[in-house]
Amino acid sequence: MIRKGKAIAMISGGLDSTLALALVLRQGIEVKAINFYTGFCITETQRRKGGRADGTVPQNEALRAAADLEVEIEYVDISGGPYLDMLVNPRYGYGQNANPCVDCRIFMMQKAREIMEREGADFVFTGEVLGQRPKSQRRDTLWLIEKRSGLEGRLLRPLSARLLPPTVPEQEGLVDRERLLDISGRSRLRQMALARELGLTDWPQPAGGCCFLTDEAFGRKFFDLLDGRQAAGEPRRLVPEDVVLLSTGRHFRISPKVKLIVGRTEVENVLLEKYADGRARLAARDVNGPVALVEGTPTWEERLLASRVVARYGKGRSDAEVVVEWREGDEVEAYAVPPEADEARIEAMRV
Amino acid sequence: MQPLPATLPAPDRTLDATGTLCPVPIVETAKAVKALAEGAVLLVLATDPGVATDMPMWCKAMRHEHLATFRDGATWKSYLRKRGRGAGR
Numbered sequence: 001m002i003r004k005g006k007a008i009a010m011i012s013g014g015l016d017s018t019l020a021l022a023l024v025l026r027q028g029i030e031v032k033a034i035n036f037y038t039g040f041c042i043t044e045t046q047r048r049k050g051g052r053a054d055g056t057v058p059q060n061e062a063l064r065a066a067a068d069l070e071v072e073i074e075y076v077d078i079s080g081g082p083y084l085d086m087l088v089n090p091r092y093g094y095g096q097n098a099n100p101c102v103d104c105r106i107f108m109m110q111k112a113r114e115i116m117e118r119e120g121a122d123f124v125f126t127g128e129v130l131g132q133r134p135k136s137q138r139r140d141t142l143w144l145i146e147k148r149s150g151l152e153g154r155l156l157r158p159l160s161a162r163l164l165p166p167t168v169p170e171q172e173g174l175v176d177r178e179r180l181l182d183i184s185g186r187s188r189l190r191q192m193a194l195a196r197e198l199g200l201t202d203w204p205q206p207a208g209g210c211c212f213l214t215d216e217a218f219g220r221k222f223f224d225l226l227d228g229r230q231a232a233g234e235p236r237r238l239v240p241e242d243v244v245l246l247s248t249g250r251h252f253r254i255s256p257k258v259k260l261i262v263g264r265t266e267v268e269n270v271l272l273e274k275y276a277d278g279r280a281r282l283a284a285r286d287v288n289g290p291v292a293l294v295e296g297t298p299t300w301e302e303r304l305l306a307s308r309v310v311a312r313y314g315k316g317r318s319d320a321e322v323v324v325e326w327r328e329g330d331e332v333e334a335y336a337v338p339p340e341a342d343e344a345r346i347e348a349m350r351v
Numbered sequence: 352m353q354p355l356p357a358t359l360p361a362p363d364r365t366l367d368a369t370g371t372l373c374p375v376p377i378v379e380t381a382k383a384v385k386a387l388a389e390g391a392v393l394l395v396l397a398t399d400p401g402v403a404t405d406m407p408m409w410c411k412a413m414r415h416e417h418l419a420t421f422r423d424g425a426t427w428k429s430y431l432r433k434r435g436r437g438a439g440r
Contacts, residue, residue, distance in 0.1 A: 033412075037374050047401045048372045059404045060374070066412035073412045074381065075374045 005174035006030040006121040013061025015203040017127030023158040035062035039079035039243045040212040049267045084238040097219030101136035109149030123154045123169045130160040130184040159183045224351045231256035251351040258296035260306045285323040289314020308340035362394035373401035395429040
């Protein structure tokens with residue numbers, strides 16, 4: 001009798017990874033699903049800020065997929081230092097924005113390999129589809145990722161398997177290659193047909209928009225922060241709290257070494273308060289308005305400018321003068337300034 | 352959401368995950384459940400509203416019995432009972 005195999009599934013909960021999961025389960029293989037927490041997930045960030053604009057809280061799709069298919073799932077938190085160092089110095093470079101997709105895949109798959117070894121599993125599989133993404137899912141890139149992650153021969157892509165060389169579990173007969181698929185390209189028609197066939201009805205809209213690193217506005221802030229650190233003579237590095245701040249508030253570049261972050265909502269104001277340590281905390285003193293943080297060591301003129309911008313986003317925006325209070329540790333200063341009225345100047349500073 | 356049972360069992364352990372953000376409550380729950388005996392009841396306290404959708408789904412995936420998740424003031428309370436490995440398959 002053929003031994004029953006065990007596999008580690010890397011799932012996002014999107015259509016492709018859910019189908020890959022269903023295909024492998026259908027072959028009677030024991031599966032443990034894993035889902036990576038990078039800190040850059042747009043949905044998680046929305047949840048942290050109290051849900052979507054319409055008040056609904058988005059569900060965690062990886063958990064939903066695992067629950068639907070009754071598969072054990074583990075969250076793997078990779079949001080710390082080594083992941084951030086990879087983002088700043090990607091060996092294979094960035095895509096359109098701050099997205100080093102190839103390096104990120106290698107990073108995740110190295111972790112998946114460790115989990116495979118720990119769990120005594122035979123292979124790892126993903127929902128990747130040959131040619132679906134311009135860079136990270138090209139044939140040569142799929143191979144590169146497999147090799148660099150140390151998963152050579154043990155990384156199965158069930159949706160495209162028949163277009164790729166047979167993996168070890170296929171050669172050993174743990175997986176029946178004939179029951180895997182030969183999907184390639186960007187069209188999702190075959191996946192949708194398969195979902196109907198398998199009775200899967202609930203999946204999130206096709207992916208792509210789920211990672212902040214692929215977002216243009218986020219990418220600008222990401223590189224602006226690194227450039228700012230460099231200008232201030234600091235190392236080009238990110239720490240976990242930078243990640244939270246990058247997705248919070250309006251960002252303004254006051255000067256190469258000085259940045260201003262202004263809260264957009266009550267939840268963001270509360271969040272910014274939490275990160276006031278080591279930064280200057282600004283807020284209008286006598287009228288309601290946002291909480292803002294300043295990073296760097298501003299000159300007198302830069303302090304006035306930052307104060308005017310903060311005044312501009314509060315209830316005192318049409319007043320002749322607003323008192324903006326600066327707190328840095330125990331030090332408190334107040335600046336009486338006219339709210340910045342020059343929209344072009346504000347836009348020029350916006351990151 | 353499932354209706355609340357009339358009575359809830361006394362928890363064998365209480366995990367305080369208040370103040371942590373998703374996915375930390377689930378990650379901590381997974382660790383806590385691992386250390387529990389089969390059949391033991393865990394009470395999870397959380398302030399991230401995501402727990403209301405995540406906990407029932409996580410329990411279903413892991414085949415633990417989800418007893419209830421509900422709001423109590425500013426805190427969410429979630430009760431679950433640990434199942435034996437492979438139970439219910």
